[in-house]
Amino acid sequence: MTDHRRPLVAGNWKMNGLQAALAEIDRIAAGYGEALKARADLLICPPATLIAAAVVRAGAALRIGGQDCHPQPSGAHTGDLSADMLKDAGASYVIVGHSERRADHGESDALVKSKAEAGLKAGLRVIVCVGETQAQRAAGQTLDVVGAQLSGSLPGGATADNLVIAYEPVWAIGSGLTPTVKDVAEVHGFIRAQLGKELAAARILYGGSVKPSNAADLMGVANVDGALVGGASLTARDFLAIAAVYAT
Numbered sequence: 355m356t357d358h359r360r361p362l363v364a365g366n367w368k369m370n371g372l373q374a375a376l377a378e379i380d381r382i383a384a385g386y387g388e389a390l391k392a393r394a395d396l397l398i399c400p401p402a403t404l405i406a407a408a409v410v411r412a413g414a415a416l417r418i419g420g421q422d423c424h425p426q427p428s429g430a431h432t433g434d435l436s437a438d439m440l441k442d443a444g445a446s447y448v449i450v451g452h453s454e455r456r457a458d459h460g461e462s463d464a465l466v467k468s469k470a471e472a473g474l475k476a477g478l479r480v481i482v483c484v485g486e487t488q489a490q491r492a493a494g495q496t497l498d499v500v501g502a503q504l505s506g507s508l509p510g511g512a513t514a515d516n517l518v519i520a521y522e523p524v525w526a527i528g529s530g531l532t533p534t535v536k537d538v539a540e541v542h543g544f545i546r547a548q549l550g551k552e553l554a555a556a557r558i559l560y561g562g563s564v565k566p567s568n569a570a571d572l573m574g575v576a577n578v579d580g581a582l583v584g585g586a587s588l589t590a591r592d593f594l595a596i597a598a599v600y601a602t
């Protein structure tokens with residue numbers, strides 16, 4: 355039986371990375387040693403312009419993914435990319451519903467759900483992001499917000515194998531701030547319960563200012579099955595230092 359909760363350490367490069375950044379893919383692939391391969395999956399989601407080249411450079415073990423996809427497989431949507439195109443370029447995952455897309459592009463839960471369904475249909479694993487803002491946390495609405503995002507954006511057709519949830523508190527992204535381990539445990543436990551029996555073994559990642567210095571504490575929390583890393587995934591050194599939490 356597949357171990358669906360094999361940890362996943364994923365890097366989201368966001369809008370960072372020119373051709374020269376492919377050297378970091380080489381370094382991550384080279385540093386993804388046997389001990390780590392035995393215990394965890396590694397994924398990098400570079401900008402779309404680098405996906406095809408990154409797939410070639412990544413080799414067999416390191417996975418490459420997209421950061422977004424359009425709900426439709428093709429058509430008159432200038433500037434957009436479909437899940438089929440990501441798959442065609444060699445991607446095996448796609449992130450949907452990142453808070454930066456929800457904020458920058460006004461993405462609703464319904465749109466995120468349709469993107470996630472497109473990803474699954476294309477044969478990609480999908481990482482659905484959820485998380486509260488600082489104001490929502492201060493108002494005691496964290497579980498309500500995360501619960502509503504989950505019920506609104508979970509795709510039909512998901513299994514514990516092809517669905518990954520990323521809990522990313524908006525206020526923790528790029529800020530150097532992180533929730534307490536107690537708060538992470540509360541939200542991850544809540545998400546696990548919300549997923550229900552069929553999806554109970556899906557991986558739930560924590561994201562938001564994950565660094566080599568805090569990775570062991572955050573990854574050690576119950577129901578945390580890995581990380582979605584932004585800034586610290588841009589260098590192989592930091593990304594591998596985070597992933598190394600699982601190598602021992």
Ligand SMILES: O=C(CO)COP(=O)(O)O
Pocket residue numbers: 366452522526527528529530561562563564582583584585586
């Ligand atoms: O948004 C994130 C990953 O998707 C987290 O970003 P940082 O790790 O830079 O806080």
